[in-house]
Amino acid sequence: MMSSLLSPNPAVNSDRSSTRRKKKKKIQNQAENLENNSAIQWKSDAQQQIYSSKLLYALQQVRLSSGSSGAQASASKRVRDAAYRVLAATAKGRSRWSRAILTNRLKLKFMKKNNIAKRQRNVMTVIATGNSRVQKKAKVNVLRLKSKCLPAFQRKARVLSRLVPGCRKQPLPVVLEEATDYIAALEMQVRAMSALAELLSVSASSSNGSAMDISPS
Amino acid sequence: MDPQGAAMMNDGGVYNFAEIWPGFQMNTAATSYGLDLDPMLMDHKSNHSPPNHNSRKRRDEDECAKGGASTSNSNGNSSNNNVMNEGDSKRLKAVGSNENRENKAEREGNSGKAAEPPAKPAEPPKDYIHVRARRGQATDSHSLAERARREKISERMKMLQDLVPGCNKVIGKALVLDEIINYIQSLQRQVEFLSMKLEAVNARADIGGYPSKDFAQTTFDASNMAFGTQSTREYGRGSSPEWLHMQIGSGFERTS
Numbered sequence: 366m367m368s369s370l371l372s373p374n375p376a377v378n379s380d381r382s383s384t385r386r387k388k389k390k391k392i393q394n395q396a397e398n399l400e401n402n403s404a405i406q407w408k409s410d411a412q413q414q415i416y417s418s419k420l421l422y423a424l425q426q427v428r429l430s431s432g433s434s435g436a437q438a439s440a441s442k443r444v445r446d447a448a449y450r451v452l453a454a455t456a457k458g459r460s461r462w463s464r465a466i467l468t469n470r471l472k473l474k475f476m477k478k479n480n481i482a483k484r485q486r487n488v489m490t491v492i493a494t495g496n497s498r499v500q501k502k503a504k505v506n507v508l509r510l511k512s513k514c515l516p517a518f519q520r521k522a523r524v525l526s527r528l529v530p531g532c533r534k535q536p537l538p539v540v541l542e543e544a545t546d547y548i549a550a551l552e553m554q555v556r557a558m559s560a561l562a563e564l565l566s567v568s569a570s571s572s573n574g575s576a577m578d579i580s581p582s
Numbered sequence: 583m584d585p586q587g588a589a590m591m592n593d594g595g596v597y598n599f600a601e602i603w604p605g606f607q608m609n610t611a612a613t614s615y616g617l618d619l620d621p622m623l624m625d626h627k628s629n630h631s632p633p634n635h636n637s638r639k640r641r642d643e644d645e646c647a648k649g650g651a652s653t654s655n656s657n658g659n660s661s662n663n664n665v666m667n668e669g670d671s672k673r674l675k676a677v678g679s680n681e682n683r684e685n686k687a688e689r690e691g692n693s694g695k696a697a698e699p700p701a702k703p704a705e706p707p708k709d710y711i712h713v714r715a716r717r718g719q720a721t722d723s724h725s726l727a728e729r730a731r732r733e734k735i736s737e738r739m740k741m742l743q744d745l746v747p748g749c750n751k752v753i754g755k756a757l758v759l760d761e762i763i764n765y766i767q768s769l770q771r772q773v774e775f776l777s778m779k780l781e782a783v784n785a786r787a788d789i790g791g792y793p794s795k796d797f798a799q800t801t802f803d804a805s806n807m808a809f810g811t812q813s814t815r816e817y818g819r820g821s822s823p824e825w826l827h828m829q830i831g832s833g834f835e836r837t838s
Contacts, residue, residue, distance in 0.1 A: 541738035
């Protein structure tokens, strides 16, 4: 009687533990499959083709939007941003770095709005007080001081997390996983962009040459 | 129930189930839930537990809390067991169990009288040596989690080593990370350079030079369906795929 009351129910516990194990196994298998697929995905011909066609369209849009205005540096920056955005769109937001690139544009817009508001406030304070100089607090960079104390491996891990977009505050295993996908994507991007640049330059020169041949006669 | 037995209970004597029911067995679940119904049975059972450091430590603490006559014996035995070798400890354990049985018999004889308070509480053993778990036998949840984390990191480092060229020759995690950082930076610089190159080509080319918007849109939409089943293959640096010629070449032909 007493033993039956006091003994815990083993059947229920075993069922729960087994379901948890199954769930964990499923999650692990899914993660492994995703990793393997991502590695294969960026090396595929199809993926490069998709990226190239999207990039071509993005370049056309950049050219149409920029027109004649804008300096050389800003134009190249615009092309680079477009290339990264297209790469993130090709990744379909499955990884952190792609989501970070896609959301970065919105963040920049938000920052611009904030900066404009701050400037307006500063102007108002200058008008009110009459002092043209606005006092600023001297910022001591604590991160630099801390980074000197860190061991070499952790310091390099932090540098790597800054290089991969959207991984600044992530733990090392996540950073490494994202870095593998990001490297594969960058390699594909370089291949596609170099092929596209070659073709565009060749076709542009050939069209210019043919125009030159025809025009004098 | 006779009045003598009732008087015994009222006096506050130790009431033992073993006297009433000779075949009474203590349930192990009762001890796990903290129901220490009979201290003698508990002592007797604890002596036959497997020789585990943690269980021994727990037993010492329990017996110190009870402070009986048998506890001092078992404490002495457990402290000796830590110092001596395994064979001696087994021998001592057998002796200790015999002594405990004798003490139990004495207590059963004197169970009618009121229990005497112990002369002095037994102190916990000072010469207790904490033995570290052997290599590969750390079963603590924290150590298991840490081991899993380390395995995950090493696995991903291997994957990165396969991706990054010339990284297999490097020994040490810090140097491998250095190589990875350099490679990512070089790729980013390449992208920057190529974007400048594309921008220059983009500036030179006329707007009519590009394929029409409709054409670009169709390639953009149909890309997922049309090229889904192609086999994977590596590219050389200089090779330019034929499909790209087909896409761009038509746009740049001169229309007179």
